[in-house]
Amino acid sequence: MSISNETLKAMIRDYNGVELSDEELSLVRPELDIYFTELEKLEFLDLSDSFSGRLMQLPDGSQ
Numbered sequence: 001m002s003i004s005n006e007t008l009k010a011m012i013r014d015y016n017g018v019e020l021s022d023e024e025l026s027l028v029r030p031e032l033d034i035y036f037t038e039l040e041k042l043e044f045l046d047l048s049d050s051f052s053g054r055l056m057q058l059p060d061g062s063q
Contacts, residue, residue, distance in 0.1 A: 003032070 005025050012020060020028075 003036070008032075 005022055008025055009020070012018070
């Protein structure tokens with residue numbers, strides 16, 4: 001996933017972040033690319049064998 005500098009600047013502005021120049025964004029871009037790559041991996045993570053933590057909060061009726 002690639003995000004343009006304009007989009008990044010808009011996101012930073014929306015969250016009242018520190019304004020960054022294109023040169024400054026190019027310095028953090030490699031770290032952002034790693035972050036987005038890891039997020040994409042989560043999209044394909046197979047959790048079909050995992051037990052949902054939400055179910056652990058349901059009453060079991062044995063009380």
